Amino acid sequence: MPAYPDAPRGVFLPEILVMYCQRSAPGVTSGVVEDEACLVRMVAMPCTSKVELTHCLAVLERGTDAVLVVGCPVDTCRFLTGSHMTMKRIERGRDLLGQVGMGAERLSMRLASELDSGALVGLARELARAVKPLGPSPMKGVTPA
Amino acid sequence: MITAESKPMAELVEMAKRQERLLLVGCATCVAECAAGGEKEVLTLAPLLRMAVIGAGGRLEIATATLERQCEWEFLEALEPLVKKTDAIMSLACGIGVQALAERFSPVPVYPGVNTTSLCIREQPGIWSARCAACGDCVLGETFGLCPVARCAKSLMNGPCGGTRADGTCEVDPDTDCIWVKIWERASARGEVDALVRVRPTRDWSGSGHGGPKRMVREDLRT
Numbered sequence: 001m002p003a004y005p006d007a008p009r010g011v012f013l014p015e016i017l018v019m020y021c022q023r024s025a026p027g028v029t030s031g032v033v034e035d036e037a038c039l040v041r042m043v044a045m046p047c048t049s050k051v052e053l054t055h056c057l058a059v060l061e062r063g064t065d066a067v068l069v070v071g072c073p074v075d076t077c078r079f080l081t082g083s084h085m086t087m088k089r090i091e092r093g094r095d096l097l098g099q100v101g102m103g104a105e106r107l108s109m110r111l112a113s114e115l116d117s118g119a120l121v122g123l124a125r126e127l128a129r130a131v132k133p134l135g136p137s138p139m140k141g142v143t144p145a
Numbered sequence: 146m147i148t149a150e151s152k153p154m155a156e157l158v159e160m161a162k163r164q165e166r167l168l169l170v171g172c173a174t175c176v177a178e179c180a181a182g183g184e185k186e187v188l189t190l191a192p193l194l195r196m197a198v199i200g201a202g203g204r205l206e207i208a209t210a211t212l213e214r215q216c217e218w219e220f221l222e223a224l225e226p227l228v229k230k231t232d233a234i235m236s237l238a239c240g241i242g243v244q245a246l247a248e249r250f251s252p253v254p255v256y257p258g259v260n261t262t263s264l265c266i267r268e269q270p271g272i273w274s275a276r277c278a279a280c281g282d283c284v285l286g287e288t289f290g291l292c293p294v295a296r297c298a299k300s301l302m303n304g305p306c307g308g309t310r311a312d313g314t315c316e317v318d319p320d321t322d323c324i325w326v327k328i329w330e331r332a333s334a335r336g337e338v339d340a341l342v343r344v345r346p347t348r349d350w351s352g353s354g355h356g357g358p359k360r361m362v363r364e365d366l367r368t
Contacts, residue, residue: 054188061192096189099154100197138200 012136014128015039017059018120020070021048023078025115033121038065038128040121047071048109049082053093056107060097063140066131068124069109076113083111103134146175146266147239148273149182149259157190157235158197160256164232165204167194169258170224170246171211172238179273181259182237184211190237190258215242221249228253264295274321281352281359287345289331294353296324302345304328 015038020028022044033040041064045051048071056067069090071083087109094104108127112119151157161167169191177183191207198205208227212220215238228234228250236243237258247255265273278295284302285292294300298317304325308316313326332338352359 052185054185057189057192057196061195096154096193097196100158100193101200102196139196142195142199 012132013038014065014131014136015063016041016066016068016124016128017064018042018068018070018124019045019048019051019055020115020120021045021072021082023047024070024072024111024113025117025120028115028117028120033117033124035121035125035128037125040124042117042120047077047079047082048086049079051086051089053089056090056093060102060106060137061139063137063142065134065137066106066108066127068127069107070115070120070123071109071111072113073111087111102137103131105130105134106137146178146264147241147261148179148263148265149176149237149239149261151181151186151190151237151259152257154193154197157258158194160233160235161194161205161207162198162201162203163254166206166230166232167208168224168227168231168234169194169207169209170215170234170236170238171209172213172215172236172242173211174214174216176238176242176259177211178267179265182239186237187211215239215245218245218249221245224250278353280350281354282349284345287340288328289335289337291324291328291331293324293328296321301325302348 018040020042028042028044030042030044033042048069051069056069059067069086071077071086074083077083090107090109093107097107098104110123112123169187171177171182171184171187173183180186187209191209195205195207208231210224210227212223214220215236231253233254233256234246234250235256235258236246239259239261240257243255243257263275264277264279266276268274275295276292278292280294284294293302293304297304298315299306305323309323309326310316310319313323315321315323329338329341332341
Protein backbone atom coordinates (compact mmCIF):
# COMPACT_ATOMS: atom_id res chain seq x y z
CA MET A 1 0.00 0.00 0.00
CA PRO A 2 1.60 3.35 -1.00
CA ALA A 3 2.45 5.96 1.62
CA TYR A 4 0.12 8.88 2.17
CA PRO A 5 0.70 10.91 -1.00
CA ASP A 6 0.52 14.47 0.29
CA ALA A 7 1.75 14.06 3.85
CA PRO A 8 4.01 16.90 4.97
CA ARG A 9 7.55 15.65 5.47
CA GLY A 10 8.15 14.39 9.01
CA VAL A 11 4.48 14.28 9.92
CA PHE A 12 2.99 10.89 10.66
CA LEU A 13 -0.46 10.61 9.13
CA PRO A 14 -1.73 7.09 9.78
CA GLU A 15 -3.11 4.97 6.97
CA ILE A 16 -6.37 3.43 8.12
CA LEU A 17 -8.28 0.65 6.38
CA VAL A 18 -11.99 0.70 7.17
CA MET A 19 -14.00 -2.42 6.41
CA TYR A 20 -17.63 -1.57 6.98
CA CYS A 21 -20.92 -3.37 6.71
CA GLN A 22 -22.80 -1.79 3.82
CA ARG A 23 -25.94 -1.77 5.95
CA SER A 24 -24.28 0.31 8.67
CA ALA A 25 -23.37 2.96 6.10
CA PRO A 26 -25.96 2.78 3.33
CA GLY A 27 -25.02 4.78 0.28
CA VAL A 28 -21.32 4.98 1.13
CA THR A 29 -19.18 3.47 -1.59
CA SER A 30 -15.72 1.98 -1.30
CA GLY A 31 -12.91 4.41 -1.98
CA VAL A 32 -10.04 6.48 -0.63
CA VAL A 33 -10.45 9.66 1.44
CA GLU A 34 -7.50 11.94 2.16
CA ASP A 35 -8.42 13.42 5.51
CA GLU A 36 -6.35 16.03 7.32
CA ALA A 37 -5.51 13.50 10.06
CA CYS A 38 -5.19 10.26 8.14
CA LEU A 39 -5.52 8.44 4.85
CA VAL A 40 -8.69 6.36 4.88
CA ARG A 41 -9.28 3.42 2.59
CA MET A 42 -12.90 2.33 2.82
CA VAL A 43 -14.05 -1.12 1.75
CA ALA A 44 -17.74 -2.03 1.84
CA MET A 45 -18.57 -5.53 3.05
CA PRO A 46 -21.89 -7.37 2.76
CA CYS A 47 -21.67 -7.99 6.54
CA THR A 48 -18.80 -7.84 9.04
CA SER A 49 -19.22 -11.61 9.35
CA LYS A 50 -17.23 -11.72 6.11
CA VAL A 51 -14.25 -10.04 7.80
CA GLU A 52 -11.78 -12.71 8.82
CA LEU A 53 -8.89 -12.09 11.16
CA THR A 54 -6.60 -13.28 8.38
CA HIS A 55 -7.75 -10.31 6.24
CA CYS A 56 -6.96 -7.80 8.98
CA LEU A 57 -3.56 -9.28 9.76
CA ALA A 58 -2.58 -9.52 6.10
CA VAL A 59 -3.29 -5.80 5.70
CA LEU A 60 -1.36 -4.87 8.84
CA GLU A 61 1.54 -7.07 7.72
CA ARG A 62 1.75 -4.97 4.57
CA GLY A 63 2.26 -1.76 6.50
CA THR A 64 -1.19 -0.29 7.03
CA ASP A 65 -1.13 1.51 10.38
CA ALA A 66 -4.52 0.37 11.65
CA VAL A 67 -7.66 -1.52 10.63
CA LEU A 68 -11.14 -0.48 11.64
CA VAL A 69 -14.13 -2.79 11.28
CA VAL A 70 -17.52 -1.10 11.41
CA GLY A 71 -20.60 -3.24 11.89
CA CYS A 72 -24.27 -2.81 12.68
CA PRO A 73 -25.41 -2.85 16.32
CA VAL A 74 -25.62 -6.44 17.54
CA ASP A 75 -29.41 -6.53 17.77
CA THR A 76 -29.92 -5.20 14.24
CA CYS A 77 -27.41 -7.38 12.39
CA ARG A 78 -29.14 -8.60 9.26
CA PHE A 79 -27.35 -11.92 9.57
CA LEU A 80 -28.20 -12.19 13.28
CA THR A 81 -24.79 -13.11 14.70
CA GLY A 82 -22.51 -11.27 12.27
CA SER A 83 -21.51 -8.32 14.46
CA HIS A 84 -21.52 -10.43 17.62
CA MET A 85 -19.11 -13.05 16.29
CA THR A 86 -16.91 -10.52 14.50
CA MET A 87 -16.44 -8.61 17.75
CA LYS A 88 -15.07 -11.81 19.28
CA ARG A 89 -12.65 -12.35 16.39
CA ILE A 90 -11.47 -8.76 16.52
CA GLU A 91 -10.94 -8.98 20.28
CA ARG A 92 -8.81 -12.08 19.78
CA GLY A 93 -6.87 -10.27 17.07
CA ARG A 94 -6.26 -7.33 19.37
CA ASP A 95 -4.93 -9.66 22.03
CA LEU A 96 -2.57 -11.34 19.55
CA LEU A 97 -1.33 -8.01 18.18
CA GLY A 98 -0.58 -6.92 21.72
CA GLN A 99 1.35 -10.10 22.34
CA VAL A 100 3.58 -9.62 19.29
CA GLY A 101 4.34 -6.02 20.21
CA MET A 102 2.42 -4.32 17.40
CA GLY A 103 -0.15 -2.80 19.72
CA ALA A 104 -3.75 -3.90 20.16
CA GLU A 105 -4.81 -0.39 19.16
CA ARG A 106 -4.02 -1.16 15.52
CA LEU A 107 -7.18 -3.24 15.24
CA SER A 108 -10.55 -1.94 16.31
CA MET A 109 -14.26 -2.51 15.84
CA ARG A 110 -17.13 -0.08 16.19
CA LEU A 111 -20.86 -0.67 15.99
CA ALA A 112 -23.01 2.01 14.40
CA SER A 113 -25.86 2.57 11.99
CA GLU A 114 -26.98 5.14 9.43
CA LEU A 115 -23.44 6.39 8.89
CA ASP A 116 -22.62 8.70 6.02
CA SER A 117 -19.17 9.06 4.51
CA GLY A 118 -18.22 11.87 6.88
CA ALA A 119 -19.19 9.88 9.96
CA LEU A 120 -17.23 6.88 8.73
CA VAL A 121 -14.15 9.03 8.21
CA GLY A 122 -14.74 10.47 11.67
CA LEU A 123 -14.46 6.99 13.17
CA ALA A 124 -11.26 6.44 11.23
CA ARG A 125 -9.93 9.76 12.54
CA GLU A 126 -10.59 8.63 16.12
CA LEU A 127 -8.61 5.45 15.47
CA ALA A 128 -5.83 7.46 13.85
CA ARG A 129 -5.53 9.50 17.05
CA ALA A 130 -5.32 6.29 19.08
CA VAL A 131 -2.53 4.76 16.99
CA LYS A 132 -0.51 7.92 16.48
CA PRO A 133 1.45 7.43 19.73
CA LEU A 134 2.56 4.02 18.42
CA GLY A 135 4.22 5.64 15.43
CA PRO A 136 4.20 4.30 11.87
CA SER A 137 3.84 0.57 11.42
CA PRO A 138 7.24 -1.14 11.52
CA MET A 139 6.05 -3.17 8.53
CA LYS A 140 6.01 -0.14 6.21
CA GLY A 141 8.28 -0.73 3.27
CA VAL A 142 8.95 -4.34 4.26
CA THR A 143 8.65 -6.73 1.34
CA PRO A 144 5.52 -8.84 1.72
CA ALA A 145 6.16 -12.54 2.43
CA MET B 146 -10.38 -35.95 16.33
CA ILE B 147 -6.92 -35.29 17.70
CA THR B 148 -7.13 -31.91 19.39
CA ALA B 149 -4.40 -29.35 19.91
CA GLU B 150 -3.99 -25.83 21.20
CA SER B 151 -1.73 -23.10 19.89
CA LYS B 152 1.47 -22.66 21.84
CA PRO B 153 1.90 -19.34 23.65
CA MET B 154 2.83 -16.57 21.22
CA ALA B 155 6.08 -15.78 23.07
CA GLU B 156 7.23 -19.37 22.60
CA LEU B 157 6.32 -19.33 18.91
CA VAL B 158 8.17 -16.05 18.33
CA GLU B 159 11.22 -17.39 20.16
CA MET B 160 11.35 -20.36 17.75
CA ALA B 161 10.61 -18.24 14.67
CA LYS B 162 13.38 -15.74 15.21
CA ARG B 163 16.11 -18.39 15.19
CA GLN B 164 16.30 -18.22 11.38
CA GLU B 165 15.47 -15.85 8.52
CA ARG B 166 13.44 -18.28 6.40
CA LEU B 167 10.64 -20.30 7.92
CA LEU B 168 8.16 -22.70 6.35
CA LEU B 169 4.87 -22.72 8.28
CA VAL B 170 2.89 -25.88 7.59
CA GLY B 171 -0.70 -26.57 8.57
CA CYS B 172 -2.68 -29.79 8.52
CA ALA B 173 -6.19 -29.77 7.07
CA THR B 174 -7.51 -32.69 9.11
CA CYS B 175 -7.90 -32.91 12.92
CA VAL B 176 -6.14 -29.71 13.94
CA ALA B 177 -8.11 -27.77 11.35
CA GLU B 178 -11.36 -29.06 12.88
CA CYS B 179 -10.29 -27.87 16.31
CA ALA B 180 -9.10 -24.51 14.91
CA ALA B 181 -5.51 -24.94 16.01
CA GLY B 182 -3.51 -25.75 12.90
CA GLY B 183 -5.48 -25.60 9.66
CA GLU B 184 -5.07 -23.21 6.76
CA LYS B 185 -6.82 -20.38 8.57
CA GLU B 186 -4.51 -20.70 11.56
CA VAL B 187 -1.48 -20.77 9.26
CA LEU B 188 -2.62 -17.54 7.60
CA THR B 189 -3.23 -16.00 11.01
CA LEU B 190 0.07 -16.98 12.55
CA ALA B 191 2.36 -16.15 9.60
CA PRO B 192 1.76 -12.36 9.63
CA LEU B 193 1.87 -12.29 13.42
CA LEU B 194 5.28 -13.96 13.50
CA ARG B 195 6.61 -11.61 10.84
CA MET B 196 5.29 -8.57 12.65
CA ALA B 197 6.82 -9.81 15.92
CA VAL B 198 10.25 -10.49 14.48
CA ILE B 199 10.48 -7.59 12.01
CA GLY B 200 8.93 -5.19 14.51
CA ALA B 201 11.75 -6.08 16.89
CA GLY B 202 14.35 -5.31 14.22
CA GLY B 203 14.88 -8.85 12.93
CA ARG B 204 14.36 -10.45 9.55
CA LEU B 205 11.94 -13.22 8.70
CA GLU B 206 10.52 -14.59 5.48
CA ILE B 207 7.70 -17.07 5.85
CA ALA B 208 6.39 -19.47 3.22
CA THR B 209 3.13 -21.22 4.02
CA ALA B 210 1.51 -24.49 3.05
CA THR B 211 -1.30 -26.65 4.37
CA LEU B 212 -1.26 -30.37 3.70
CA GLU B 213 -4.33 -32.56 3.65
CA ARG B 214 -2.56 -34.69 6.28
CA GLN B 215 0.84 -34.49 7.88
CA CYS B 216 0.62 -38.00 9.30
CA GLU B 217 0.88 -39.86 5.98
CA TRP B 218 4.18 -39.99 4.13
CA GLU B 219 2.61 -39.57 0.69
CA PHE B 220 1.21 -36.15 1.55
CA LEU B 221 4.58 -34.79 2.68
CA GLU B 222 6.21 -34.98 -0.75
CA ALA B 223 4.47 -31.81 -1.93
CA LEU B 224 6.56 -29.86 0.57
CA GLU B 225 9.95 -30.81 -0.84
CA PRO B 226 10.39 -27.77 -3.16
CA LEU B 227 9.49 -25.43 -0.31
CA VAL B 228 11.75 -27.17 2.19
CA LYS B 229 14.72 -26.62 -0.14
CA LYS B 230 14.20 -22.86 0.25
CA THR B 231 13.80 -22.72 4.01
CA ASP B 232 15.99 -22.79 7.09
CA ALA B 233 13.42 -24.40 9.38
CA ILE B 234 9.86 -25.68 9.50
CA MET B 235 7.14 -24.90 12.01
CA SER B 236 4.36 -27.46 11.97
CA LEU B 237 0.88 -26.74 13.26
CA ALA B 238 -0.04 -30.43 13.13
CA CYS B 239 -0.33 -32.78 16.08
CA GLY B 240 2.80 -34.43 17.40
CA ILE B 241 2.49 -37.15 14.77
CA GLY B 242 2.73 -34.63 11.95
CA VAL B 243 5.63 -32.78 13.55
CA GLN B 244 7.58 -36.01 13.87
CA ALA B 245 6.72 -37.08 10.33
CA LEU B 246 8.12 -33.81 8.95
CA ALA B 247 11.20 -34.07 11.16
CA GLU B 248 11.89 -37.59 9.94
CA ARG B 249 11.18 -36.92 6.26
CA PHE B 250 13.11 -33.66 6.02
CA SER B 251 15.97 -34.25 8.47
CA PRO B 252 18.27 -32.39 9.16
CA VAL B 253 16.00 -29.33 8.67
CA PRO B 254 14.83 -28.27 12.16
CA VAL B 255 11.11 -28.77 12.75
CA TYR B 256 9.38 -26.85 15.53
CA PRO B 257 5.95 -27.66 16.99
CA GLY B 258 3.51 -24.78 16.75
CA VAL B 259 0.80 -26.42 18.84
CA ASN B 260 0.49 -28.53 21.96
CA THR B 261 -1.36 -31.78 21.22
CA THR B 262 -3.87 -32.36 23.97
CA SER B 263 -6.36 -35.21 23.53
CA LEU B 264 -8.89 -37.15 21.46
CA CYS B 265 -12.05 -35.10 21.50
CA ILE B 266 -15.43 -34.48 20.01
CA ARG B 267 -16.76 -31.01 19.32
CA GLU B 268 -19.58 -30.59 21.83
CA GLN B 269 -20.61 -27.14 20.59
CA PRO B 270 -18.89 -24.48 18.53
CA GLY B 271 -15.81 -23.56 20.55
CA ILE B 272 -16.04 -26.45 23.03
CA TRP B 273 -14.22 -29.76 22.62
CA SER B 274 -14.18 -32.52 25.19
CA ALA B 275 -12.33 -35.81 25.47
CA ARG B 276 -14.04 -38.98 24.36
CA CYS B 277 -11.19 -41.46 24.02
CA ALA B 278 -7.90 -42.07 25.84
CA ALA B 279 -6.54 -44.59 23.33
CA CYS B 280 -6.17 -47.00 26.26
CA GLY B 281 -5.89 -50.08 24.09
CA ASP B 282 -8.66 -52.09 25.83
CA CYS B 283 -12.06 -50.62 24.96
CA VAL B 284 -14.85 -51.13 27.51
CA LEU B 285 -17.53 -49.04 25.79
CA GLY B 286 -19.59 -52.19 25.21
CA GLU B 287 -19.92 -52.64 28.97
CA THR B 288 -20.41 -48.99 29.86
CA PHE B 289 -23.28 -48.16 27.55
CA GLY B 290 -21.16 -46.24 25.09
CA LEU B 291 -19.68 -43.81 27.61
CA CYS B 292 -15.96 -44.01 28.32
CA PRO B 293 -14.92 -44.07 31.99
CA VAL B 294 -11.24 -44.03 31.05
CA ALA B 295 -11.32 -40.72 29.17
CA ARG B 296 -14.27 -39.11 30.90
CA CYS B 297 -13.79 -39.98 34.58
CA ALA B 298 -11.12 -37.90 36.34
CA LYS B 299 -9.97 -41.07 38.10
CA SER B 300 -10.60 -43.44 35.17
CA LEU B 301 -12.65 -45.58 37.54
CA MET B 302 -13.90 -48.91 36.27
CA ASN B 303 -16.46 -49.18 39.10
CA GLY B 304 -17.97 -45.77 39.63
CA PRO B 305 -19.26 -43.40 40.64
CA CYS B 306 -16.85 -42.38 43.36
CA GLY B 307 -17.89 -40.61 46.58
CA GLY B 308 -17.03 -37.22 45.15
CA THR B 309 -19.89 -36.91 42.72
CA ARG B 310 -21.76 -33.67 43.38
CA ALA B 311 -25.48 -33.64 44.14
CA ASP B 312 -26.20 -32.22 40.70
CA GLY B 313 -24.40 -35.10 39.01
CA THR B 314 -21.21 -33.28 38.13
CA CYS B 315 -17.62 -34.23 38.92
CA GLU B 316 -15.92 -33.10 42.12
CA VAL B 317 -12.87 -32.15 40.06
CA ASP B 318 -14.75 -29.85 37.67
CA PRO B 319 -18.32 -28.60 38.18
CA ASP B 320 -18.64 -28.08 34.41
CA THR B 321 -18.05 -31.78 33.74
CA ASP B 322 -20.70 -34.44 34.20
CA CYS B 323 -19.83 -37.43 36.35
CA ILE B 324 -19.62 -40.01 33.58
CA TRP B 325 -20.70 -42.79 35.95
CA VAL B 326 -23.93 -40.92 36.65
CA LYS B 327 -24.44 -40.73 32.89
CA ILE B 328 -23.66 -44.43 32.54
CA TRP B 329 -26.21 -45.20 35.25
CA GLU B 330 -28.83 -43.00 33.55
CA ARG B 331 -28.29 -44.70 30.21
CA ALA B 332 -28.42 -48.15 31.79
CA SER B 333 -31.64 -47.18 33.59
CA ALA B 334 -33.20 -45.97 30.35
CA ARG B 335 -32.51 -49.39 28.86
CA GLY B 336 -33.68 -51.22 32.00
CA GLU B 337 -30.23 -52.78 32.39
CA VAL B 338 -28.86 -51.41 35.67
CA ASP B 339 -28.15 -54.97 36.80
CA ALA B 340 -25.25 -54.95 34.35
CA LEU B 341 -23.57 -52.30 36.48
CA VAL B 342 -23.71 -54.34 39.67
CA ARG B 343 -21.00 -56.67 38.44
CA VAL B 344 -17.60 -55.60 39.74
CA ARG B 345 -15.13 -55.08 36.95
CA PRO B 346 -11.70 -56.52 37.80
CA THR B 347 -8.47 -54.54 37.84
CA ARG B 348 -7.57 -53.52 34.32
CA ASP B 349 -4.47 -54.44 32.41
CA TRP B 350 -3.13 -50.98 31.62
CA SER B 351 -0.15 -52.18 29.63
CA GLY B 352 -1.85 -51.28 26.36
CA SER B 353 -2.42 -47.67 27.43
CA GLY B 354 1.16 -46.50 27.14
CA HIS B 355 2.24 -47.66 30.57
CA GLY B 356 3.72 -50.71 28.88
CA GLY B 357 6.11 -48.66 26.76
CA PRO B 358 5.74 -47.14 23.27
CA LYS B 359 2.88 -48.64 21.28
CA ARG B 360 3.53 -50.40 18.01
CA MET B 361 1.00 -52.21 15.87
CA VAL B 362 1.98 -54.86 13.35
CA ARG B 363 -0.30 -56.45 10.76
CA GLU B 364 1.65 -59.12 8.91
CA ASP B 365 -1.08 -59.46 6.28
CA LEU B 366 -0.55 -55.87 5.20
CA ARG B 367 3.23 -55.84 5.16
CA THR B 368 5.04 -56.06 1.84
